[in-house]
Amino acid sequence: MIGLGCMRLSEIDEADAIAVLCAALGAGVSLLDTADVYGRDLHDVHGNERLVARALASWSGPRPLVVTKAGLIRTRGKWANDGRVAHLREACERSRAALGVDALDALLLHAPDPRTPIETSARALAALRDAGLVRAIGLSNVTLSELDRARAVAPIELVEVAIAPAQDSVLRSGVIERCVEHGIRVLAHSPLGGPKRAPKLASDTTFGALAAKHGVSAAIIVLAWLRDLSPAIVPIPGARSIAHALELARAAAIALDDADRAALDARIPSGVRIRVPLEQRKPRADGTREVVVLMGIQGAGKSTVARELEGHLRLNRDELGGKLRGLVPGLDAALRDGVARVVLDNTYASRASRADVIDCAWKHGVPVRCVWLDTPIEVAQANVARRIVEAHGHLLGPNEILAMSKDDPGVVPPLALFRFRRELEAPSASEGFESIEIVSFTRRARPDHTRAGRIVSADVIAREDVLDRLRASPDAALFAFAWAPGATEREAAALAVQRARAALDRDVELHVCAHPAGPPICWCRPPLPGIAVLAVERAKLDVSRVELISPHVAHRAIADALGARFVRVDA
Template sequence: MNATSSDHGVLGKLDLPLGLGVLRLSTEGRPSEADAIAVLHFALDQGIRLLDTADSYALDDRDLHYGERLVRHALDTWHGPRAEVRVITKAGLARPKGRWVPNGRREHLRKTVEGSLAALGVERIFMLLLHANDPKTPLEESLGALAELQKEGKIEHLGLCNTSIAELRQAERHFPVRAIQNELSVIDRSSGVAGLVALARQLGVPFLAHRPLGGHAKTGNLLKNRAVKPIAARHGVTPHEAALAALLDLGAPVIPLFGATRRASVESSLRALKVPFDARDRAELATKISFAPTPDALAATAPPLTPAGLPGLAPGAGPGDDPEVVVMMGIQGAGKSSEVARYLERGYARLNRDVLGGELEELIPRLAELLAARQRRVVLDNTYATRASRYSLIRTAHAHGVPVRCRYLATPIDEAYANVVLRILERYGRLLGPEELKELAKDDPNLPPPAAMARFAASFEAPHVDEGFSVVEEVPFVRRVAPQFTGKGLLLDVDGTLRKTKSGEIFPRSAEDVELLPGRRELLQRFVDEGYQLFLVSNQSGVASGTLSKEAAEAGFARTIDLLGLPVAEVAYCPHPAFPVGCFCRKPLPGLGVALMQRHRLAREHLIMVGDMDSDRDFARALGARYFDAEEFFAVKRPAG
């Protein structure tokens, strides 16, 4: 195709529908600053008017905003029409020790934008894209933070990078999406097939195609690519130029963002603009690859409107006979399985990834098949933490004229942890170590690791009817306790709470190194007299690391009890690694406490925890126990009850 002026939304008319990305000019293996600026100047002189950068285009977190400063220096020293150049930057990735780590927290985005304003030397950023969705931060938080910054006048236009249709529709609740940036090339056509390019065309916004040659590590693959080799040979260009020409032939809104560290690379990319891509090339390309969206993907680009005439659902109605898709939502261990059982008894079909296998999105075509086959009552009970994860599900139900009910089990994470621990105790009779949990989880889908539960809690976005739910019902959590649970329990951390070492070490490696802290026996005796049972609860990760044998740890506990001279009902300790936490028995996770409560029939209202660390305090909160700091607890005279 020949270079022609094309309208690309807020970017306006670009004589050259190409942009230069400065990633490779800014990261590992980058040229000198002078050489990089020379490349930028050459590209600008040839008519490039779009530069793509990011705060994270740098070597590591000590070098942040390098790419933005590079762009600023290049423009400040260029003698061309500066006002014609559009600079796009991004936020949402951190670079600890050179790694690429998503960070979409509100405070991080705000700090990044302030740094980008300074690095670019502007009062307002022309366009900023959320670089990536952070799985540890609700997308709602990230989008809301960017919307706030835009309202404050620090950003003119906002868009998304490395995104999906569901995330884009979610972003539209917060701000107008003015650009989409995703990978697109003859090697990776997924953004076209999934409907992202079609959606950009519908919205009238540019689709910024990064890695238009497959990425630096894969560009060599184009030399043997069956789709572009014949085209390259016919027009006397390189396979790389033919591959870029194929993208350019898609026309607006696609703008390839090529990378270059040398003038020759810029020249090569510009030659792609002159490839006379014709009907024969398109036909030949179509026999091997396609950028076109699938019919389902094209349908998914439509605005997420609740269909008119959709049957209504009565709030609070239990399983019934009318058509409905029920989304049972909540953290792992929330109690969804018990709720689902009520629906199965009434003939609802169940879709659950843990039972059927595969990925969460693979349930969507199964749902469509059930609804098309006149199975009009379906219940789904995976976690569905985010609006994006629920998007396709709701739209699929609506496409078949079926309303969607959300039942959100509002179980706090501490209660969910306790539920999983109770499940483990019931099935296996004891707490399990990280490796045991990992192995048993292969056949037992109801054994989520603590990290998975923490990820859910971190990323969770509360359901709302504006997603397309006909009804959202919040089910509060209620802990049902058997009447025989009446015992009184005093849980005691050990190191720093009851004892110290004679050697000055953090923990004793032998019984002879144990020294009881003053005033412990006298106060604890009063609790024993009031009917409290004493329990020692301790983290002993030294066992896992090999700095402490199991025998030495237990000998140290025995010596502590001897020095205390009081009856101790049980010693419970976690011998597993401190990091990463893969078990439920390491404080502050509640496993040790839940197990003690079950074995000794302890009542929450009569449960006290004494410790000296934040993990002890959080452990008490997870159990619903009263907490006392050891120093304060043993420093005053208090009634036992």
């Protein structure tokens, strides 16, 4: 089966667009892909669906399967997600009207909504199906975890994702394998790589040679490659001319042979994952050689564990630079040269990023095991902040972090850790690992850190009950902290600390974050632990003897990051 992506047809004259659609249908295209948000501009909502409906009204041949999508909205010139039940129900009604049908052939969630559990969106689609308003339901642009969660509550029959030679991450993500396993049809959108990449296919050596062999264009070879990976995959290229539509439809007639597959596998190794079952690809472990994927959040302590793996060649992006995929050629060369044991210690948050390592190792017959440092994000944040303090003697400001993080792997922006947590796909045996070892965080003693300390929120440090608590620990180092982006807040914090110093007749060191609200751009803004880490390092505090005193529940995260005791006082 070959489909046609209809989005860009809204960019040309309507009569020409209808002619293209009819020509494609006449050439054998049997699936049309549209969406409620496709149209001439922001205001032409459901415009592409209406275009498809008018084309089908003029078409006298077999009716194609029409797939539409809901769950995106356009606002202020940008895409936004909306996977709420009410929105999907309303979008379904409007799509039925635009397409002129009683029941939609297929309705897909255009993209998961971070604010709405995907289970909720999937149940909403299933309810529309049960009500007879939709014949089939599916998802678009999902991860494996999202697909599995949706499948657990709804009968998912279609999944639409981007697959192209230059965009093969989904082939490494496990999504396609899961779809093939469960008979879910896969719609491959942007199979030629989009308007910018498609023209470059003709100059590709592999595709060019196969195109010459079969007497077709390189684009046709790409579509034939996708169809050959699995009967479940339906390429849905776009076309804006009759000639292009007729050409793309020719892919259905191309039959690839084993020599073609071998050439394509060498060009796009990730395709092998779809054609050949894991059990046939996985090498047997004999104990003589191994590759270790050591993964975890930034600041988890991967470098320390990697150095403890004796006899392993270490490949690390922080030391070698570049991107994660850039480490694979080094691994390939090492295994080819006979290196028996290799460890790659990097974040490896996604299944797709780990797949590159597995595929490379398996090519050399070497099994792969995974060691996952499952470190809480609060602890990792403290570790990152401590490394910055150790290296620079102080916490870096937002501009310093932004500039240094480009070249210094020890300087990590706060958002990088949140992004890891958001994107993390836990390692699974289905990836092909020989074993998966989950290492929980263990705080190590620091013999040179012995002093007691009290770290206090500045808004309560001058209160009598807090002062009494501080008087009870006369030998503890005292620190106050505050987030004070405005001059008034900074003055209030300084005044409170001045009063505490006078009442206690002791030094109290004040640290203030003056950076603005919004996404965190520094390590000093509570409840990030930077200021508390700075206090620990400057005074060499023993965290088991540290109390963090505050009326704010959110500040418990700072204490947890340090391993200190949180003492909550009344606001």
